[in-house]
Amino acid sequence: MSRYAISDIHGCLKTFRYLVEEVIKLKYRDRLYLLGDYIDRGPDSKGVLDYIMKLKRDSYRVYTLCGNHEDMMMKARDNSIYHTSWMFNGGKEALKSFRAETIQDVRFTYWDFLEELELYFDLDDYLLVHAGYNFALPDPATDRHTLMWSRTFEVDKRKLGKRRIVHGHTPISLDRMTATLKDPNALVFNIDGGCVFKEKFGYLTALNLDTLELHTVQNRE
Numbered sequence: 001m002s003r004y005a006i007s008d009i010h011g012c013l014k015t016f017r018y019l020v021e022e023v024i025k026l027k028y029r030d031r032l033y034l035l036g037d038y039i040d041r042g043p044d045s046k047g048v049l050d051y052i053m054k055l056k057r058d059s060y061r062v063y064t065l066c067g068n069h070e071d072m073m074m075k076a077r078d079n080s081i082y083h084t085s086w087m088f089n090g091g092k093e094a095l096k097s098f099r100a101e102t103i104q105d106v107r108f109t110y111w112d113f114l115e116e117l118e119l120y121f122d123l124d125d126y127l128l129v130h131a132g133y134n135f136a137l138p139d140p141a142t143d144r145h146t147l148m149w150s151r152t153f154e155v156d157k158r159k160l161g162k163r164r165i166v167h168g169h170t171p172i173s174l175d176r177m178t179a180t181l182k183d184p185n186a187l188v189f190n191i192d193g194g195c196v197f198k199e200k201f202g203y204l205t206a207l208n209l210d211t212l213e214l215h216t217v218q219n220r221e
Helices: 013-023 045-057 068-076 080-097 108-115 144-149 174-182
Strands: 003-006 031-034 061-064 120-122 126-129 164-167 188-190 203-208 214-218
Touching: 003 013, 013 045, 013 203, 013 214, 045 061, 045 080, 045 108, 068 080, 068 108, 068 144, 174 188, 174 203, 174 214
Parallel strands: 003 031, 031 061, 126 164, 164 188
Antiparallel strands: 003 203, 120 126, 203 214
């Protein structure tokens, strides 16, 4: 069994499928942790959600977190400010993939999926989250906004214990990502290769949580 983490797919279905099927070659006994931002900006948000749901239906062990883009989409249903923000940050592309003229036209199946997303995963050796943790609080996992939206955070080693943190949300270069993974003292690993931002970043990555091996695929959309 291997454990993998992938973050920030952003509608890049072809890249995501290639990474899962051809690179890590996901097996039924493996565990795949998806750290959020499945939708927006890329060409096929609907396709990404369909593929994740299919993996789950086919009995692959796939665990899904909520990212800030899923959070925006859910809030956009009833809040005009969030709706404007969502549309500006990839919502237009998402609606196009759903073949929906308005957000109300998105089928209930996808809302059910979004509403069931977790905010973080607390494993024996890792904390998995979309963005970050607020260690200033007695329980860092209670700050919902930081879990999905934070760009920077400071780690309290006493609260972290023997675990390390894996997150996405903020695109970084593969060189920087690899350097951190090679640092024996690193406690926080950012695995957002900025797949949808092809000109500046353009990679989707899967981190093997057991070996710290990084699997990468350049944007194939």
